[in-house]
Amino acid sequence: MASHPSGRSSQSCINSSSRTMTRTTQLRQRRDEARKRLTREALLDAAERVFALRGYHATQVSDIVSEAKVGQGTFYRHFQSKRVLFDALFERLASGLLGGFEAPVGPLPETLDEYREMSLRGAIQATRVIEEHAAALRIILRDGPSIDDAFAARLEAVYEQMTQIGRIYLDHAVKKGLVPAQDTELVGHLVVGYAIRVLTLWLDERLPERNSEDVVRKLVDFSLVGFAGRLPS
Structure with a gap:
C-alpha cells in the first residue's frame, strides 16, 4: 500500500x-x-x-x-401562505399559554394551599406570555373565529383542552374532599369562560390600572372561593 x-x-x-x-x-x-x-x-x-x-x-x-x-x-x-403562517403563530402562542397548565404527570396537590400555589404559578407563566404577545393574541381572539371554520375549530379545541385539564384537577380535589362534589365538566367550562372574558377585557385595555398579576390572583382566589367556600389559610 x-x-x-x-x-x-x-x-x-x-x-x-x-x-x-x-x-x-x-x-x-x-x-x-x-x-x-x-x-x-x-x-x-x-x-x-x-x-x-x-x-x-x-x-x-x-x-x-x-x-x-x-x-x-x-x-x-x-410558509405556504398567510393562512399557514397564522396557524404557526397560533401554535406558538397556544404552546406558551398552555405550558403552565399541562396535564399532570406527577403527584397532584394534596391541600388547598398547594392548589393555590400551583394555579398561581401556571397562571403567572401564562400571563407573561400574554404580555409578550398581547397584540397577536388580541388579533387571534378577534379575527380568528372569522378566518374559516377550521381555525375556529382549532381555537375551540384549545378551550376544550384547558377545560379538560382543569377537570382533571377538580376531579382529584373532589375525591380528596378538598372541594364539594360538583359537575366538574360544567365548572371547567365556567372557569375557562370567565378567564377568557377577563383576558379579552384586559387586552382591550378595559381593565385600567390593574396589574396583570393582581388580576391573576383575584381569578385564582375567586375560583377557590367558588369551589371550596373559603380561601386556604
Whole structure:
C-alpha cells in the first residue's frame, strides 16, 4: 500500500479526510438549520407586528416580508401562505399559554394551599406570555373565529383542552374532599369562560390600572372561593 510522505498509509489519509469532510458537512447543516429557525421566527415576529396594526384580513404577504426585510421567496420557503403562517403563530402562542397548565404527570396537590400555589404559578407563566404577545393574541381572539371554520375549530379545541385539564384537577380535589362534589365538566367550562372574558377585557385595555398579576390572583382566589367556600389559610 502506498505511503503518505508523513508515513501514514494512503487509506489512513483518505479516512481522515473523509471524517473531516463529514464534520464540516454536519457543522454546515447545523448552521443552515439554525439560520432557518431564526428566519422562521423573524417572519413570525414580523407577522405578529403587522397583524397587530392591520388585522389578519387586511394584511398581505408583501406587508409581512417588508416588515421582516426578506424576499417573498424566503417567505414561501417557510410558509405556504398567510393562512399557514397564522396557524404557526397560533401554535406558538397556544404552546406558551398552555405550558403552565399541562396535564399532570406527577403527584397532584394534596391541600388547598398547594392548589393555590400551583394555579398561581401556571397562571403567572401564562400571563407573561400574554404580555409578550398581547397584540397577536388580541388579533387571534378577534379575527380568528372569522378566518374559516377550521381555525375556529382549532381555537375551540384549545378551550376544550384547558377545560379538560382543569377537570382533571377538580376531579382529584373532589375525591380528596378538598372541594364539594360538583359537575366538574360544567365548572371547567365556567372557569375557562370567565378567564377568557377577563383576558379579552384586559387586552382591550378595559381593565385600567390593574396589574396583570393582581388580576391573576383575584381569578385564582375567586375560583377557590367558588369551589371550596373559603380561601386556604
